[in-house]
Amino acid sequence: MNTKMYKKVLTITDNLLAAAQQKNQQRFDGFYLELKQLCEEHDNTDKDHPVQWETLADFTDDLALAITIYKQALVKAETINSKDFRSSIGYSIAALQVELGDTTEAIEHLEQAKISCNKIADKELKAEIHDLLEKLKNA
Numbered sequence: 001m002n003t004k005m006y007k008k009v010l011t012i013t014d015n016l017l018a019a020a021q022q023k024n025q026q027r028f029d030g031f032y033l034e035l036k037q038l039c040e041e042h043d044n045t046d047k048d049h050p051v052q053w054e055t056l057a058d059f060t061d062d063l064a065l066a067i068t069i070y071k072q073a074l075v076k077a078e079t080i081n082s083k084d085f086r087s088s089i090g091y092s093i094a095a096l097q098v099e100l101g102d103t104t105e106a107i108e109h110l111e112q113a114k115i116s117c118n119k120i121a122d123k124e125l126k127a128e129i130h131d132l133l134e135k136l137k138n139a
Helices: 003-021 025-042 050-058 063-079 082-100 101-117 123-137
Strands: none
Touching: 003 025, 003 050, 025 050, 050 063, 050 082, 063 082, 082 101, 082 123, 101 123
């Protein structure tokens, strides 16, 4: 990912977190719109990257919409063959699907995330994927 783009997403993320902590919905909405415009502006260009889409989904309150955005991020992660992003995005999608009561879809995404995470360094994410998958399969 382009360093300038990464820093831009990181700055917007910091601003979103600050606005949320201050319970300032107007500022939050402004920074959310800025991030959304950034994603849309770079969609299918050489500046497109799953991190910006995953971040947008992270800050989306509407769970169904967040899943849709995460799925866009997942496509971007598959395009660049990033096991790290495929794992984290797959886990995020599954967690939201659990909240929405869609266990079957959650299991499917977790199984794909488990395959993707076999060669990543993030042991905590691997454990979260494994634990949630086992919990859902044994429920």
